Amino acid sequence: MAERGTSPEVDWPAQPDMSLALNHMGTFDWDLDSGRMYLDSTALGVLDLRPDEFSGTPAGLRRRMAPPEEARLDARVAQALKDGRSHYGAYVRIRRRDGSRAWAHIQGHILRNQAGRPYRIIGILRDAAHDPGDPGAGGERAEGRRRMTGVVERTTAILAHARTVNDVTDVLKDPEALSHLGAVSVMLGIVDGGRIHLVAEGRLGTYVPQIEYTRIEAQFPMSEAVRNLQPVFIGSRDDFRVRYPDLWQYIEPLTVHSGVYLPLIAQGRAIGALGLLYERDGDFTDEERNVLVALGSGIAQSLQRAILFEQEHDLAEGLQRAMLPRRIPDVPGTRIAVRYRAARAGQKIGGDWYDVVTLGDSRVGLMIGDVQGHDTDAAVIMGQLRIVLRAYAAEGHTPGTAMARASAFLRDLATDRLAACTYAEMDLGTGMLQLVRAGHHDPVVRRGDGSCHPVPMAGGAPLGLPPNTLPSAGTGGTGYPVTSLELHPGDTLVLCTDGLLEQPGTKDREEGMRALMDAVCAGPVDVEELADTLCDLVGDQGGRDDMALLLLRRRGTPTPRGGGPLRLRLAPGDPEGPATARHLIRAAVAAWGAKELTDEIELAADELMTNALVHTDGGGHVSLRMTAEGRIRVEVEDSSSALPHRREAGDWAVSGRGLLLVERLAREWGVEPRGGGKCVWCEFTVTELPPAP
Structure with missing residues (x-):
């Protein structure tokens, strides 16, 4: 997620398509924290600027504004920011390349964080040369244009925060948004192969499964808008009945008298369509058509971002599933449960992993770790690191040596990423554990009598650090000291990543560890049920980080007389x-x-x-x-x-x-x-x- 007071990079810059340009309306996006300003090609044209003449900051506007005009605009913006307003508008006189002067109108929407601090302004810049009379004084037509741009700006500003398709549909189905547009129903369709999938319908009417999917070549207004890349305006019920008889059977029982279907165009192709239904008769005025076309443009850009975001997320999530083990082996004398939960905040993918590998001589290796970052790279590195550590363990290396070699492998990848990890090797006959950790927190053990305690370990540095940063005293030269622990019959070993400790309501890791031990002590004995209990805890509180969990319970197998090895x-x-x-x-x-x-x-x-x-x-x-x-x-x-x-x-x-x-x-x-x-x-x-x- 973006830091407080900054603009998320995922939606910079906001770029409406050519539909706004056809209405002589350009857009700008101004990041107040960094000072960056983006002008699309239409906005540059209004100012008579070439792309190479604009510096990407507000200072770049001085080339076309006289000092008094610049000062007046600065004062208007500063006053809006000071008063806490969300909008401002101003007419300014610009100097064209040939020396002539012309009027332009600027309308801005101010975005603020939760503390009320402004961090971004999104707005529209248009040519006001044809406004009647003195554009600075307004007029009826100018006021209508201001209302038009206001509707577009408010909707575009809200949609700028939409990350998923569901976010987009929630905005469109909002009753307040519909009332601003005067519509009684909204429909959103997404192009899916050769069909249009109706993914959302708001307020009027009920869900009609027969038209959830329609072919693009079908005689429906939404299909026609997608085919021709042009909006479809329907002015009366007779218009519905004559032009679209297949749709009329669903429209006839409703109070709908008119409608508009807008193609949602991104990068020159239709990715969907928006339908709006009205209870009034009559043709749409030029002003209304401009508003709706501009609205469709903003929705198209938001929808495209949402689709790309979901595709990237699905790809990364599938990649992470492929990197994790598909199954956990059955280990004699034990019960093992594993879980993975992605972070709820941001829905990004991470590098948390677990693994269980059966070794020779009645031994089993247990691994859990977390690669730094929440992106596809973290998932890829996680998969490589898991396989490498598994291979070193299977080759018979001691836990300390396996960890040191895994650290060298990660360092050689030159990714600038670090990883935290715990590796435990258990003798199934005696229950003896040899544990090493690299930048990871201590494991937790629940004894057969129900008591819980962390396992104090002298851990090593995170994986991926240079060798000279690794302590070597008492570690056999590997930099990773080994801790021995006996797991008695009925005992449970709990290995987890930070996502289970860093929960809302906990101040630090120590408090998170105490909360974890309380949950483990009060949880069920069965490891599968205990794993579900811990995952429910994360789900109820809304995890900020990914979480991987590995539980191993030693069954009540008799221990050979005489104790351990x-x-x-x-x-x-x-x-x-x-x-x-x-x-x-x-x-x-x-x-x-x-x-x-x-x-x-x-x-x-x-x-x-x-x-x-x-x-x-x-x-x-x-x-x-x-x-x-x-x-x-x-x-x-x-x-x-x-x-x-x-x-x-x-x-x-x-x-x-x-x-x-x-x-x-x-x-x-x-x-x-x-x-x-x-x-x-x-x-x-x-x-x-x-x-x-």
């Missing part, structure tokens, strides 16, 4: 590291009720740890966890991208049997890339799961 750092050159790791591995396996496997798991883990320490320079990490399928999984990560391979060791060789031993002990083993390194893993089947706690 084990993860240890293997420092290079530390002789005690492997021994400590073996001791902790034995304790964890026993705590999980798989004591019979402790020797096999310890031996296999020791072989994998030894390979990592011997064949790489950077140490590694060892982790142990119970998967959702009831297997114990050992993972050893290192920084080398070289893949391990089995070798046949000789009878007296002291090495070369490690992977053969792992293959013999484990149910299965494998290797997968992890960022710039790799992860070697093996799994063991637990013969009997421990009972639920």
Whole structure:
């Protein structure tokens, strides 16, 4: 939306078509804040100016006005602005190129913001050379012309704010607007292919489905106006009956005696037609015809802007729908709900997104984010960023590394856009979450007992910032620290974008976060119902920003006895590291009720740890966890991208049997890339799961 006191760029400048020019009436549009002034070709002709002679500001009028005339006009405008009036008019004497002098009439409509501050003037400039007597003193004909321009100006000014086709029809159906025109009914038709679609009818009569669509070649006055690009004036009921027998059956029961059908022409083609019906008999005077033709011109321009706006919005909205995931995968042991709501204000598209990606090893990735801006570019960048982050996660990168690479990708696009994002990776067997955030607010967790709290996270900078702006302490060099959180059975993770926090009635994000937690705590347990509840909250209050929402509830699946996973750092050159790791591995396996496997798991883990320490320079990490399928999984990560391979060791060789031993002990083993390194893993089947706690 435009800032207070400024003119929205979407309707600058207001440009009526040639119909006004045929009536020797030009238009001007004056932005008081920027000082810009637009004159159409007819207005330039009235002033005898070429386009290259006009500077685009009020000062450009001095070329054709003597200083006294200029001062008198300035005083008239200043007084109208000071008095708070919405209209002003003035006759001014201009100097033509050949030295002759002529009268011109200026009529302006002043637009003000909600505080009453004037920010724009839209008006008409016409040649007054043929006004009788002294044009400055007026006269009956001059007064009629002033009334004519006043009707056009008021309607054009109101329509200048219309953004959609519905906005245009609401203005036309307004009873006050109809009374000003003396009409009892108005109809608006839009050209749709080879037909005219009747989209609005005001006051008189009832809806007639038989004429909602009419062919352009049909014998109807609206069709005739579109075909010939000329207005159709009907002066009597007999005129209706004789000229349009197919329409007469619908007109006969009404009190209508005359009518006019105006083609709505934009860029040389008919985009629709306007019909006005009257209860009086008689031909239309030249004055009335001029008013109606000028009115049709202004409506045509507003309608064209509205159609283009809706087409652009529909295109962007469809693009955003295509960029969001078409379906969310079923994730074992969880219930997931997602929602997206566009901002109500302005109806522009945005860059909010969500995604859920299933990863190997019983893991799932959850993403939510917001690209800066509310336009088609934001939606396109959002789609690219979502796919890139999804790909990095699927490749096995850690959450911090995936986020850092996504930031580099956005930076390389050179769009000058930033993005906020939260990425969470969850182990489905243990409920352990590894979360990173980039310029995003903290997530919210609702525990199984109904309590709610935010998850405090040491977040990184928004995606797209240069590397030297990213803090690196405690982040593994990625700039994005990882926060660990255990999601117990019955707990719900709430991820959302700013649209759910920045609601009317909330002063800041902190208050918005408290309101969100209150709504989550009081909401239903089922995530689909909870998502609807939160969306209803946004709908009732009228969101200022787009909103994306992702909810994940962990079902009441028994957690393996002993708690969460084990993860240890293997420092290079530390002789005690492997021994400590073996001791902790034995304790964890026993705590999980798989004591019979402790020797096999310890031996296999020791072989994998030894390979990592011997064949790489950077140490590694060892982790142990119970998967959702009831297997114990050992993972050893290192920084080398070289893949391990089995070798046949000789009878007296002291090495070369490690992977053969792992293959013999484990149910299965494998290797997968992890960022710039790799992860070697093996799994063991637990013969009997421990009972639920």
